[in-house]
Amino acid sequence: MLDLVIEARKASIGPGMSVKRILPFRLRRMVGPFIFMDHAGPVEVQPQELYSMDVLPHPHIGLSTVSYLFEGQVTHRDSLGVQQVIRPGEVNWMTAGSGIAHSERFEDPATLAGGSLEMIQTWVALPEKEEEAAPTFNNYKPEQLHVFTDTGVWMRLIAGDAYGLVSNVKTHSPLFYLHVVLDQGAKFGLPKEHTERGIYVVKGSIEVSGKTYSAGQMLVFNKNAHPVIRAKEKATLMLLGGEPLGERYIWWNFVSSRKERIEQAKADWKEGRIILPPTDNEEFVPLPEDKTKPAGDPPPQALS
Structure with a gap:
């Protein structure tokens, strides 16, 4: 579901x-x-x-x-x-x-x-x-990452384990992370190994249970769901999830x-106790003003 x-x-x-x-x-x-x-x-x-x-x-x-x-x-x-x-x-x-x-x-x-x-x-x-x-x-x-191909399907396992494949990328908890490209009309399913799973549509559009979802949307499924993903047009997806940490x-x-x-x-x-990169230490992002927001609010800025 x-x-x-x-x-x-x-x-x-x-x-x-x-x-x-x-x-x-x-x-x-x-x-x-x-x-x-x-x-x-x-x-x-x-x-x-x-x-x-x-x-x-x-x-x-x-x-x-x-x-x-x-x-x-x-x-x-x-x-x-x-x-x-x-x-x-x-x-x-x-x-x-x-x-x-x-x-x-x-x-x-x-x-x-x-x-x-x-x-x-x-x-x-x-x-x-x-x-x-x-x-x-x-x-x-x-070349260190597993790639799987089938009719209308291309998939790279970025990290973790899925569909019987195990990535060479070192991780610290059970998870999966995939880059998937589907040709128009191709079908794909979520991995069943993990409790929490999501699909982010990067490009194109997909159909799940008769409804269409487009670029910029993430679909999150419960552990009992086994949806069929069908590409309504050529689509690029990122699939991710794993076991919750608390x-x-x-x-x-x-x-x-x-x-x-x-x-x-x-x-x-x-106070400068986290050192800067030795080859990039002339400027840095200062600590944002707190504005009394408690820890737990989304970060105001970040890319990585």
């Missing part, structure tokens, strides 16, 4: 960059361990606009950020000293744990020449025992099972 349809909302993450925000949603904070999802683009970028799109160094705790591109390139730099260009079909999986800062810069020459950019950013909350783990970063190339609080770029830990993270960033 379909539990909920989430309509993506426009959110600004900086002067030159707005995104479609899917999670968190007031009626559905998480799908499995996924607590945040942004869809940026597609955008056509002029060279003079590129710098304004950059996401300056900013902090995270208690989560993994997952970056996945359809078009363009992004340069990641973090406080571990990692500098990594991510390209379409690759996965950047950064686990913040006890605290990390990173930036994302749009330095691709093709983008500078007026090319396009489109990407999906998700956050995966960590189990309580992993929330204070040491930060890590991994980049996975397309209540999580989210404020700005911080996620934790404890409100007091988020307060500590605020103080740590404000």
